[in-house]
Amino acid sequence: MDLFSLPRLGVVVPPENPTAEPEFKHLLGVGMNVYTSRFPVTPGAGLRTMLETYNEVLPALLGSFGALRLDATVVACSASHYLLEPAGDRAFCDELSERAGSPVQSSTQAVLAACETLGVTRLTLVSPYEPWLTDTSRAFWERAGLTVDGVVPVPAEEAARPGGEARFDPYAVTTGALLRRIRERELPAGTALLFTGTGMGTLAALTELARREPHRTLLTSNLASAWWARRAVGEKGEAHHPLLRRLEGAAV
Numbered sequence: 709m710d711l712f713s714l715p716r717l718g719v720v721v722p723p724e725n726p727t728a729e730p731e732f733k734h735l736l737g738v739g740m741n742v743y744t745s746r747f748p749v750t751p752g753a754g755l756r757t758m759l760e761t762y763n764e765v766l767p768a769l770l771g772s773f774g775a776l777r778l779d780a781t782v783v784a785c786s787a788s789h790y791l792l793e794p795a796g797d798r799a800f801c802d803e804l805s806e807r808a809g810s811p812v813q814s815s816t817q818a819v820l821a822a823c824e825t826l827g828v829t830r831l832t833l834v835s836p837y838e839p840w841l842t843d844t845s846r847a848f849w850e851r852a853g854l855t856v857d858g859v860v861p862v863p864a865e866e867a868a869r870p871g872g873e874a875r876f877d878p879y880a881v882t883t884g885a886l887l888r889r890i891r892e893r894e895l896p897a898g899t900a901l902l903f904t905g906t907g908m909g910t911l912a913a914l915t916e917l918a919r920r921e922p923h924r925t926l927l928t929s930n931l932a933s934a935w936w937a938r939r940a941v942g943e944k945g946e947a948h949h950p951l952l953r954r955l956e957g958a959a960v
Contacts, residue, residue: 715941718781728784735934737948759788780940781812782933784906789816794852815929818936832899836878857899878907886913900925
């Protein structure tokens with residue numbers, strides 16, 4: 709195999725995100741070369757200001773790949789694109805694609821594309837976000853025409869005392885916490901599970917859930933993005949990772 713003849717995927721991630729690149733590597737295997745660029749650090753900025761900054765700098769950040777030819781690029785930050793709402797997000801990605809000369813897709817639009825292909829119309833969100841951002845996420849999917857059956861919040865740490873506030877941090881959520889929170893909920897039979905955000909590690913939890921519920925659609929921001937990337941570069945071989953094969957099998 710000629711390593712440098714493989715399709716090239718660009719991935720843009722937040723600076724502290726420890727999850728996106730390893731999950732893309734595990735999902736895509738050796739079938740694609742992945743190149744990354746990171747959003748700038750925003751010292752002292754609140755979460756919303758930070759996300760707005762990501763959207764502002766993204767066009768210039770894509771230029772940081774220079775003359776490197778990319779076959780497709782994924783913006784692996786869902787939260788910043790929730791702020792744009794579905795129509796604005798789609799228009800932004802179209803604009804970025806025209807600038808780049810190759811397809812650029814947000815993880816949010818990749819999820820919507822997967823939902824359309826799979827015929828998914830109902831979601832239950834599994835969210836590691838602060839409450840206001842979870843609400844923003846829910847509104848995004850509902851404005852896109854999907855029914856949100858409910859939300860499973862997954863804090864990084866439970867409140868230490870009754871009435872106290874839980875701490876939310878996608879990067880600190882454990883597989884055990886994910887599975888425990890889902891076990892505590894009675895999920896409607898027809899709902900797909902969408903694990904929101906690119907920073908929450910999900911592959912181990914999804915592997916267990918796929919074994920338990922073989923007929924339920926399981927989606928994550930990174931899984932949908934890897935699925936979209938393979939389609940965008942015209943990859944026709946069998947997917948490397950079982951979760952990606954499962955998703956592509958359901959789309960047939």
